[in-house]
Amino acid sequence: MAVEERAERRVTRRRVRTRGNLLDAAFAVFAAKGFGRVSIEEVCVAAGYSRGAFYSNFDSLDELFFALYRQRADLIADQVAGALAQDGPDLDVPAAVDRVTEVLLLDLDWLLVKTDFLVHAARDERVAATLLEHRARLRAAIAQRLGRARGFGALPAVLGDVEGAAHAVVAAYDGVTTQLLLDKDVDGARAWLKQLLTALLADGSSSPSDPH
Known part of the structure; x- marks a missing residue:
């Protein structure tokens, strides 16, 4: 060399x-x-x-933050994809929800940083646009996996399609983590997230082996 x-x-x-x-x-x-x-x-x-x-x-603290955000967005996307991939094409929704809620990043320090930056981004259209792009990557990773799984033809009507389901998953995560910031109850947050995701994704869906 x-x-x-x-x-x-x-x-x-x-x-x-x-x-x-x-x-x-x-x-x-x-x-x-x-x-x-x-x-x-x-x-x-x-x-x-x-x-x-x-x-x-x-170049700036904004750029540094987005590097931090990308690290964690990629980590969460990998966690979700890994948890959903274990069933192959026949996705067992309740079991997959259990795995997702066990591995999802529920770090209080990260939630504090992310919440501060959301407020900052809300006042700057340029920053907000970049943040939205990063959030879209996470939703796309979830939607891609749901789209490859059989048994998702009967999603609840309010969700519409797998993109709607991915939006709902991210919204549920956002809501639960907001509560977590206030009460610091990580176990409670995981339990509540599990209930929300099961209600969103399992109700109205059927597995390939379901006779109905």
Whole structure:
């Protein structure tokens, strides 16, 4: 391997590590103080880097937040897809709901950060548009899996189709996590989410083996 190539790989690894450390530090500071109450300088101090290191990775705190959001949106999408994939094409809705509610990310610090940023985005059309794009990715992942599963031809009429079902799943998650922010009852949140998702997805649906 050429000297130049080895040096480039070291720089790339160092950059990835720096970016990851900045994200971790920003998450901790955002959770403690609230998005909108934190400066770039505070993130740099928490991470142990200069402002130059920050700007070599991010243009703004908004961009840094979206990197955090993407991490967690991808994690949630992977969790949901993994839980739904275990049945193959014949989706057992109650069992799948059980698995989804067991693995879904219900992290109080993340919910605090996300809620702060939702308020910020609501006042900025550009930021709101980007946030909506990220949320759409999660809904698309859920809808794609539901669309591949047999037994979803009889979804409750109010949902319409798998896209409607995906919207309902995300809305249920949003509602339950809002309550969780106030009462801090993670077990209660999982139980309530399980009831909501079962009512949304199982009522009116039938499995391929259902004689009705």
